[in-house]
Amino acid sequence: MVVLLHNIMETVNLKSAGFGSNPILEAVIRMFGNIVTRFILKADWVAVTIPKYVEILEGKYGAKNVLLAPHGSFEEPTKSEPNPMPGGCPTVMTFGKFGTYKTVDLLVEAHAVLLKKHPDMRLVIAGTDSPNAAGYLQGMREKYSHVPNVEYTGYVAEEEVPRIFGEAWVVAFPYTSTTGSSGVLHQAGGYGKAVVLPNLGDFAELVLEEGYDAEFFEPASADSLAESIANVIENPERQKEIGLRNYTAANGLPITEVVDWYLIHFEELLKKK
Amino acid sequence: MEIIRSSRNNIPVLQLKGRFDAHEVEPVHAWLGEQVKNGNLKIVVNLEGVNFIDSTALSTLVRGLKLCREKNGDLHVCSLQQPVRVIFELTRLDKAFDVFPTEEEAAKGF
Numbered sequence: 001m002v003v004l005l006h007n008i009m010e011t012v013n014l015k016s017a018g019f020g021s022n023p024i025l026e027a028v029i030r031m032f033g034n035i036v037t038r039f040i041l042k043a044d045w046v047a048v049t050i051p052k053y054v055e056i057l058e059g060k061y062g063a064k065n066v067l068l069a070p071h072g073s074f075e076e077p078t079k080s081e082p083n084p085m086p087g088g089c090p091t092v093m094t095f096g097k098f099g100t101y102k103t104v105d106l107l108v109e110a111h112a113v114l115l116k117k118h119p120d121m122r123l124v125i126a127g128t129d130s131p132n133a134a135g136y137l138q139g140m141r142e143k144y145s146h147v148p149n150v151e152y153t154g155y156v157a158e159e160e161v162p163r164i165f166g167e168a169w170v171v172a173f174p175y176t177s178t179t180g181s182s183g184v185l186h187q188a189g190g191y192g193k194a195v196v197l198p199n200l201g202d203f204a205e206l207v208l209e210e211g212y213d214a215e216f217f218e219p220a221s222a223d224s225l226a227e228s229i230a231n232v233i234e235n236p237e238r239q240k241e242i243g244l245r246n247y248t249a250a251n252g253l254p255i256t257e258v259v260d261w262y263l264i265h266f267e268e269l270l271k272k273k
Numbered sequence: 274m275e276i277i278r279s280s281r282n283n284i285p286v287l288q289l290k291g292r293f294d295a296h297e298v299e300p301v302h303a304w305l306g307e308q309v310k311n312g313n314l315k316i317v318v319n320l321e322g323v324n325f326i327d328s329t330a331l332s333t334l335v336r337g338l339k340l341c342r343e344k345n346g347d348l349h350v351c352s353l354q355q356p357v358r359v360i361f362e363l364t365r366l367d368k369a370f371d372v373f374p375t376e377e378e379a380a381k382g383f
Contacts, residue, residue, distance in 0.1 A: 045365070054363050067365035070328035211295035211327045249295045249329065257332045260339055264369045 002265060003043040004069065009033030010056050013101065013177035037061065044269050047262070067265070070210065071186060072258035082192020084243020086167055089120040090233045093168035095156070095184050098125070098140075099133020107174040108144045109222035114229060115149065121233075126153045126164050165191040169239065170232045172196045176219055185212065189250025194242035196228040211249035213242045275322070276300055281380040285313050288376075290322030295329035305337035305348075314346020317379045321352035326360055338370060347371065351379035 012033075014026050040046060041061055047069035048054060057063045092111065096102045104125050111123040129136045141152055156164055165171070171188040175198050188195050189212060197207070198219040207214055215228040215238075232239045274291040285308050287301065301318075308316055318334060320326070338348040351373040353361060361367040373379035 051363055068360075068363040070332065211329055245296075253295070253329045253332050257336065261332060261335050264335055264338065265365065268369055 001043045002045040002047060002262060002269075003040050004047045004049075005040060005053070006049065008048065008053050008056060009037055010060065011053070041065065045265055047265075069261060070253055070258055071183070072253050072255040082243060082247040083166065084192045084194060084240050084247075085236060086169065088167065089122055090118050090169050091122045091124060091167050092170050092172050092229055092233075093124040093126060093164060094172045094174060095126045095164065095187070097127055097130040099130040099136030101177045102130070102173075102175055104137070104140050104174055105143070106220070106222050106225055107172055108140065108147055108150060110226035110229060111150065112144075112147045113222060113226040114233075115147075117230075118233070121149060123150045124153060124164065124168070125150065126156050128155050161187075162191070165193060168193055170194045170196060170229055172225070172229065173198060174225070175200065185246075186250050189246035192243040192247035194232045194239045195246065196225065196232065210253070211245070213245040213249075215242070276304075278304065281317065281376060284315050284317055284380045284383065286317045286319055286376060286380070288319040288322065292325045293320070293323045293330040294325065294327040298330055298333040301330075302333050302336070305333070305340065309337075309340045309344065309346075314341050314344050315383045316341060316346070316348045317376060318348060318350045319352050319376045319379070320350055320357055321354070321376075323357050324354055326357050328364075331360065331364060331366060334370070335366070347383060349373055349379040349382055351376050 009030060014029060015021070037057070038061060041057065041063050044065060046057065046063065046066045048057070048066060049069060049071045051068055054066050054068050057066045092107070094104065094107055098104055107125075108123065111121065114121055125137070137152055144150065153164065165188065168191075171184070171193045173182065173185065173195065177200070185195060185197075195212070195214045197204075197214040197216055199216040200219060204216070215231045217228040218224040232242065274289060274293055274297040277288040277290070279286045279288065287304055289301070291297075293301075305316065316337065318337070334348065334350065341348045349371050352375060353372060358367070361370070361372065371379075371382060373382055
């Protein structure tokens with residue numbers, strides 16, 4: 001049996017994830033997390049997508065059966081050329097389920113900073129509340145009602161996804177804590193988009209390991225985020241460079257090839273058994 | 274990245290030098306496909322000069338290994354530098370591939 005572990009308990013910020021308000025509850029969740037992790041480690045192989053996770057699982061649990069595997073892209077390689085510079089007005093887009101470790105307040109504040117220089121700039125917040133943060137986006141909409149050119153799409157139907165990504169000049173990842181490898185990053189790469197990422201260890205490692213490029217910002221700073229976005233939208237060469245590099249990275253490793261990678265490990269297991 | 278194509282004891286050898294990443298995989302992919310198409314099912318990839326390898330590059334080698342093994346051949350890798358060895362170990366691909374210290378041993382190892 002091979003298990004893919006997308007996230008590990010040790011790197012999850014429970015407060016950011018909406019579970020850390022009660023220290024006793026947090027301790028109980030972590031205890032169960034440890035038990036579940038030990039149970040998962042009974043598998044023949046446990047695959048993770050971040051090198052640091054291998055070190056943590058080997059160090060803390062003494063695991064000898066953890067391996068690093070690529071995340072891959074769920075997007076099929078596109079036949080047409082990517083379009084990192086779609087024209088129109090500068091559009092920053094963020095995509096996901098928000099309210100826990102994916103928050104938008106910093107992004108709206110960065111948008112407000114950038115509007116002073118780029119009054120036609122759009123911010124598209126595509127997606128819904130996280131199941132653990134019902135009402136979050138409505139709260140943000142009310143809190144920042146004074147900030148213009150912010151669009152909340154709500155749920156994005158699959159057929160609308162290409163348009164949402166297609167219109168974006170840059171895809172922003174306003175994450176407050178580390179997560180596993182990001183599916184949205186791979187999606188953005190599939191559309192040849194420049195991205196701005198928080199300067200969190202996991203993402204930096206991912207960029208290096210999987211051939212992506214990005215502008216980085218300090219996680220708690222709206223000014224830093226605004227500067228990173230400006231570095232893209234005010235610099236067409238950089239916008240194009242990041243977009244094309246990400247396109248190559250995303251198309252270089254479609255999920256079908258990731259499956260081959262797993263099958264190689266299955267073959268080794270079958271040989272042993 | 275520099276690519277040197279040669280052979281040793283009639284085994285095709287691909288020697289790579291520099292950074293082996295998503296932007297450099299195409300010629301390697303093409304060479305591996307060409308070898309298999311021509312019936313060369315025992316292949317050596319010498320990574321002595323590679324100082325960085327990413328997952329797309331590794332995936333290209335996995336694809337080559339799969340193509341060879343599907344036809345009862347094999348792909349040997351050799352001469353891994355420390356940073357590349359670490360990646361092979363982290364991914365456990367050091368267990369999936371036959372890894373040799375030298376090109377000569379890799380060619381003799383079939």
